[in-house]
Amino acid sequence: MxxxxxxxxxxxxxxxxxxxxxxxxxxxxxxxxxxxxxxxxxxxxxxxxxxxxxxxxxxxxxxxxxxxxxxxxxxxxxxxxxxxxxxxxxxxxxxxxxxxxxxxxxxxxxxxxxxxxxxxxxxxxxxxxxxxxxxxxxxxxxxxxxxxxxxxxxxxxxxxxxxxxxxxxxxxxxxxKSAEVAQPVVAYIRNRFKIKSDYMALLLAHQHKKTKILTEEEKKDISDLVEKHHLxxxxxxxxxxxxxxxxxxxxxxxxxxxDARQGKVRWSNNVDRIVTHKIWGYLIFLGILFLIFQSIFAWSEMPMQWIDSGFGALKGFISSLLPEGYLRDFVNEGILSGLQGVLIFIPQITFLFAFIAILEESGYMTRVMFMMDKIMRPFGLSGRSVVPLISGVACAVPAIMATRSIETWKERLITIMVTPLMSCSARIPVFTVLIGLMIPDTTVLGIFNLQGIALMGFYLLGFAMALLSAWFLHKWMGGKFKTYFIMEFPTYKLPRFKNVSTSIIEKVKTFTFEAGKVILAISIVLWVLATFGPKEAMLHAEQSVPMDTIHIEAYQNKVASAKLEASYAGHFGKFIEPVIKPLGYDWKIGIALITSFAAREVFVGTMATIYSVGNSDDELSVRESMKNQVDQNGDPFYTAARAGSLLLFYLFAMQCMSTIAIVYRETKGWKWPIIQFFYMSFLAYSSSLLFYQFFK
Structure with missing residues (x-):
C-alpha cells in the first residue's frame, strides 16, 4: 500500500x-x-x-x-x-x-x-x-x-x-510577500539551503539561533548576513x-x-458567570473533587472485590495443582501476591483517569486554570501552573513535561519542583490500604463515604503543601518578574465517549504494564530475599519457636515469622530500623520504604509479598493481612497513629525514579533533582515523626 x-x-x-x-x-x-x-x-x-x-x-x-x-x-x-x-x-x-x-x-x-x-x-x-x-x-x-x-x-x-x-x-x-521586505537576506538563504519558499527563508533569518536543524557554522553564517543587512x-x-x-x-x-444573532451572548458565557464566580466557582470545583474521591472508594468497591476474589481463586487453584514446596510458594507468594497488590486498584485508577479526561474534554479544565490564577500568584505560580499540578494527580512525569508551556524559567522551575507533591495515581493503592486501616468504612449523612472524604483531605493537603513549598522557593530564588496570564476559553462540549475511553485505555494500560513490570521484578527478588537467609540464622529461627502439636497452624505462622526475620530481607530491614523507628515503623515497613523508591505503588506489592511469605491463607488481601498484624503486646500493629504516619510519609516523599529522571532532563542538571529529593524527604520524615509522636 x-x-x-x-x-x-x-x-x-x-x-x-x-x-x-x-x-x-x-x-x-x-x-x-x-x-x-x-x-x-x-x-x-x-x-x-x-x-x-x-x-x-x-x-x-x-x-x-x-x-x-x-x-x-x-x-x-x-x-x-x-x-x-x-x-x-x-x-x-x-x-x-x-x-x-x-x-x-x-x-x-x-x-x-x-x-x-x-x-x-x-x-x-x-x-x-x-x-x-x-x-x-x-x-x-x-x-x-x-x-x-x-x-x-x-x-x-x-x-x-x-x-x-x-x-x-x-x-x-x-x-x-517575504522577498519584498528582506530581499537580499531571503535570496541568499534560499540559494544557500536550496529552499523553495521565500517565507521559509525569512523564518530561518528570524529564528536561526533557536532551531536545532542548523549547524553552528550555518547559524553564524545567517547571523553575519542578518547583521550585514540590519534585519x-x-x-x-x-x-x-x-x-x-x-x-x-x-x-x-x-x-x-x-446575522442579528451575533449580538446575543452565547449560553456558555452565562454558564461561565457561575462556574468562574469568585465564590460559587470554587465551591463547584470542590464539589467536583468531592464527587471524584467519593467514586474512587464507593463505585470501585465491587470490581475490586471481583479482582481480589479472582486472585484468591487463582492461588487456591495453584495450591491444588502444585505440590507443597518452593515452586508453589514462589508462584503464590512471589508473583501473584505482588501483582494482586497493585492490579486490585485498577478500578480506582480508571475512575480517576475517566474524571480527568471528562473535565478536559468538556472545556471545564480551562476555567479551573482561570479561577486558580489569582490564588497562585502570591506563591510564585500562575494559572499556567494549574495544568501541570492537576495533571500531577494522574502522573508527575507528563505533568512536569507540561510545564514547557510556561514562559518564564523561574515560574516553570517552581512548578517542576512542587508538582510531585500532588498525589499521583500511583499513591492511590497506598492511600486506599492505609486509609482503610485508619478510617472506618462508614457513611456520613447516610450517603457520603467517610474514607472518600479522608482521601480528598489528603489530596488537598498535598496541594496545600505544594503551594507552601512554592512560596518558600519563590522567596528563596528571589528576583522580580511579572507575567500576564492570557488564555481563550474553549466552548463547552459534551465529552465524546470514544475520546474519553481511548484516553482511559491508554493511561490504564501504561500504568498496568509499567507498574506491573517493576512490581513483578521486585516481588520476585523480595520473595527470594524473604525466603532464604544465612543457614545458621534460619536454622536457629526455626528451632527457637516452641513446638505446638495442638495449634499446628499458629505454630507454622510463628516459624514463618521467625524465619522471615532471620532472612536476608529481615537483616536488611533490621539494619535501617533505628532510623525509622521514631516514625512508628518496624523492619518490615522499612523494606517496603526502600523498595518503593523505585515507584510508590511498589509499597503495596512489597507488603503483600512480605506478609504472604509463610501465610497459610492464600486468599487474604494485603489490607486484611496488614489488619491482622499485632505488636508484641498482642494489640493491632497498624494503629491510626502508625497508619497516619505512613500516609504522610507517602504523601510528601519523593519515591519515584521516573520523576527524578524527568526533572533532570527538564532542568538539564542534577542540582534541582537533588534539592527536590532532599526537601521532599525532609517534609516526609518530619511530618511523619511529629504525627506519630503526637498521636501514639
Whole structure:
C-alpha cells in the first residue's frame, strides 16, 4: 500500500486531538519528539483500499513564531523539512467559531510551501453564533481544499480521507510577500539551503539561533548576513502579523456573513458567570473533587472485590495443582501476591483517569486554570501552573513535561519542583490500604463515604503543601518578574465517549504494564530475599519457636515469622530500623520504604509479598493481612497513629525514579533533582515523626 505522512497542526482547543483520535482510533502510540520530552502522538489511518497514512498530532500553537517549548517543537518539525523527509500533507484544523484568530496560523503554514488541506471544524457552533460561511468562495480565496468536519461526531472524516488521497496544489507566498521586505537576506538563504519558499527563508533569518536543524557554522553564517543587512526581526515580525491580519480581514468580508444573532451572548458565557464566580466557582470545583474521591472508594468497591476474589481463586487453584514446596510458594507468594497488590486498584485508577479526561474534554479544565490564577500568584505560580499540578494527580512525569508551556524559567522551575507533591495515581493503592486501616468504612449523612472524604483531605493537603513549598522557593530564588496570564476559553462540549475511553485505555494500560513490570521484578527478588537467609540464622529461627502439636497452624505462622526475620530481607530491614523507628515503623515497613523508591505503588506489592511469605491463607488481601498484624503486646500493629504516619510519609516523599529522571532532563542538571529529593524527604520524615509522636 502507498504510505503518506500527514501532520495535524492547529491552535489549542481547535479539535485537532479529537480529529487525530477519529482518524487513528486505538491504532496510535505515544513517544517523544527527537531531542525533547514533549509528547509525540502518532498513529496509522487507512485512507483508502490502496493508501495508508502515518498521522502525527503536533502540539497546539497559535503562531509559527515559538514562545514556548511546545511551539518550538512545531517550528522545528516544519523547518526539519530542509534536511529530512517533509510531510506529504499538512492538515490545518481551524475552529470556525474563532475563524479570524485561527486563520493567522493557516496563512503562515500555507506560505511555507507545504501541500495544505484546511479542516473546518465546529461549524455548527459558529452557526449558533450567527456566523455563516460561503465555502466555495473561501476555497477560492485560500486556494486550498477545504473539508467541513465535526471532530466530536466524526462528520466529514470520510471526506477528509478522500481529500488526503488526492494531489494537492501548492502555491507558496500568497498571503505575505517575504522577498519584498528582506530581499537580499531571503535570496541568499534560499540559494544557500536550496529552499523553495521565500517565507521559509525569512523564518530561518528570524529564528536561526533557536532551531536545532542548523549547524553552528550555518547559524553564524545567517547571523553575519542578518547583521550585514540590519534585519530587525522583532519589527518585521510585528509588521508581518499586521499585514496578515489585513489579508484575513479582506477574506472574511468576502466569505463570511453575520446575522442579528451575533449580538446575543452565547449560553456558555452565562454558564461561565457561575462556574468562574469568585465564590460559587470554587465551591463547584470542590464539589467536583468531592464527587471524584467519593467514586474512587464507593463505585470501585465491587470490581475490586471481583479482582481480589479472582486472585484468591487463582492461588487456591495453584495450591491444588502444585505440590507443597518452593515452586508453589514462589508462584503464590512471589508473583501473584505482588501483582494482586497493585492490579486490585485498577478500578480506582480508571475512575480517576475517566474524571480527568471528562473535565478536559468538556472545556471545564480551562476555567479551573482561570479561577486558580489569582490564588497562585502570591506563591510564585500562575494559572499556567494549574495544568501541570492537576495533571500531577494522574502522573508527575507528563505533568512536569507540561510545564514547557510556561514562559518564564523561574515560574516553570517552581512548578517542576512542587508538582510531585500532588498525589499521583500511583499513591492511590497506598492511600486506599492505609486509609482503610485508619478510617472506618462508614457513611456520613447516610450517603457520603467517610474514607472518600479522608482521601480528598489528603489530596488537598498535598496541594496545600505544594503551594507552601512554592512560596518558600519563590522567596528563596528571589528576583522580580511579572507575567500576564492570557488564555481563550474553549466552548463547552459534551465529552465524546470514544475520546474519553481511548484516553482511559491508554493511561490504564501504561500504568498496568509499567507498574506491573517493576512490581513483578521486585516481588520476585523480595520473595527470594524473604525466603532464604544465612543457614545458621534460619536454622536457629526455626528451632527457637516452641513446638505446638495442638495449634499446628499458629505454630507454622510463628516459624514463618521467625524465619522471615532471620532472612536476608529481615537483616536488611533490621539494619535501617533505628532510623525509622521514631516514625512508628518496624523492619518490615522499612523494606517496603526502600523498595518503593523505585515507584510508590511498589509499597503495596512489597507488603503483600512480605506478609504472604509463610501465610497459610492464600486468599487474604494485603489490607486484611496488614489488619491482622499485632505488636508484641498482642494489640493491632497498624494503629491510626502508625497508619497516619505512613500516609504522610507517602504523601510528601519523593519515591519515584521516573520523576527524578524527568526533572533532570527538564532542568538539564542534577542540582534541582537533588534539592527536590532532599526537601521532599525532609517534609516526609518530619511530618511523619511529629504525627506519630503526637498521636501514639
Amino acid at each position: 502507498k504510505r503518506l505522512k500527514v501532520a495535524l497542526i492547529g491552535n489549542p482547543n481547535a479539535g485537532k486531538s479529537s480529529l487525530f483520535n477519529y482518524l487513528t482510533g486505538l491504532n496510535q502510540k505515544i513517544g517523544n519528539f527527537p531531542g525533547v520530552t514533549v509528547d509525540k502522538k502518532t498513529g496509522v489511518s487507512t485512507l483508502s483500499a490502496a493508501v495508508q497514512a502515518d498521522i502525527i498530532d503536533l502540539p497546539g500553537t497559535y503562531s509559527i513564531y515559538p514562545r514556548s517549548l511546545d511551539e518550538q517543537v512545531v517550528f522545528d518539525y516544519l523547518i526539519e523539512a530542509l534536511r529530512n523527509e517533509a510531510p506529504d500533507i499538512l492538515v490545518v484544523v481551524i475552529d470556525a467559531s474563532n475563524f479570524k484568530r485561527n486563520l493567522l496560523l493557516f496563512t503562515q503554514v500555507k506560505d511555507l510551501g507545504f501541500p495544505v488541506i484546511l479542516a473546518l471544524n465546529m461549524l455548527d457552533l459558529a452557526q449558533k453564533d450567527g456566523l455563516d460561511f460561503d465555502l466555495v468562495a473561501l476555497q477560492k480565496e485560500l486556494n486550498v481544499p477545504i473539508v467541513e468536519i465535526n471532530a466530536r461526531t466524526g462528520k466529514g472524516i470520510d471526506s477528509l480521507k478522500a481529500a488526503l488521497v488526492c494531489p494537492v496544489h501548492v502555491a507558496p507566498d500568497i498571503f505575505y 530587525q526581526s522583532n519589527s518585521l515580525q510585528y509588521r508581518e502579523t499586521l499585514a496578515r491580519y489585513e489579508s484575513i480581514h479582506t477574506i472574511i468580508h468576502k466569505v463570511m456573513s453575520e
